[in-house]
Amino acid sequence: MDELSSLESKHRKEKKELQAQLQALKKAAKNDKTKKKELAAEISKLETEMDARHKQELESIQKDTEEVTDSVINIENEVAKVKISKAQKRRDKKSLQEKEREEQIKQQEQENLHGPRNMELQEISVKLKERGLEIFLIPSDGDCLYKAIAHQMLVTKRKEVSVEELRKNVSDYIRAHKDDFIPFMSNPDTFEMLTDDEFEEYCNKIENTKVWGGQLEIRALSNLLKCPISVLQASGPNSIDQGTEFEGTPLIITYHRHMYRLGEHYNSTVGSSKSVAED
Incomplete structure (x- = not known):
């Protein structure tokens, strides 16, 4: 299974788990009007956050693929078609992902400043x-x-x-x-x-x-x-x-x-x- 298929499968599983959790929370707040109102906002927040995260993860995989491909082509041209080892490719990809994750964290911190x-x-x-x-x-x-x-x-x-x-x-x-x-x-x-x-x-x-x-x-x-x-x-x-x-x-x-x-x-x-x- 490729990385995209694995991610889509993971997303389906997370959605099912969240729905199950939300059902349990709804039952717990069944007879409490105040709690129901708070829960509605919390449910909307959880669903919105999950959708945003899923979208971001899908875009991240597509971006990773494009950037790694471009990186490999550039290195091949500069080093006279010397093949990059599989280990080096993995290191390059990991480095890219870590940089992207740091940027995402910084962005999220800004968004959460008044959250x-x-x-x-x-x-x-x-x-x-x-x-x-x-x-x-x-x-x-x-x-x-x-x-x-x-x-x-x-x-x-x-x-x-x-x-x-x-x-x-x-x-x-x-x-x-x-x-x-x-x-x-x-x-x-x-x-x-x-x-x-x-x-x-x-x-x-x-x-x-x-x-x-x-x-x-x-x-x-x-x-x-x-x-x-x-x-x-x-x-x-x-x-x-x-x-x-x-x-x-x-x-x-x-x-x-x-x-x-x-x-x-x-x-x-x-x-x-x-x-x-x-x-």
């Missing part, structure tokens, strides 16, 4: 600045909540904990306090309270997969670590606090809805370089 991602970051940064803090970036890999909390444990000079340890402890804590958590858990398809089997599957996923953590997991983390946790976000109150009954410096993390295309994200925080210099 929801940047606006959200600016709002959160203002709230952090009031506390003498700045964002500490955490990778977007499903473990972001647990990695942010593990980082905060070090920042606040508490004990060192691993992501695996946190996931297991959260899973065990929710199991042990089932009656406190299950009223807030529902099946995303039926909107009914989780059955015992579904509850156990939920806990297993926390421990054994990279499933994303949310408000329930933050509550469990605060209780099992016995420390307050503050979550800063762009909109709404300055922070959402858990474990206010516990003493000590709170673990401060940030919540982002628009930082990455398909999902929410958590980052950690550190003292801002400016406030450290002033001290």
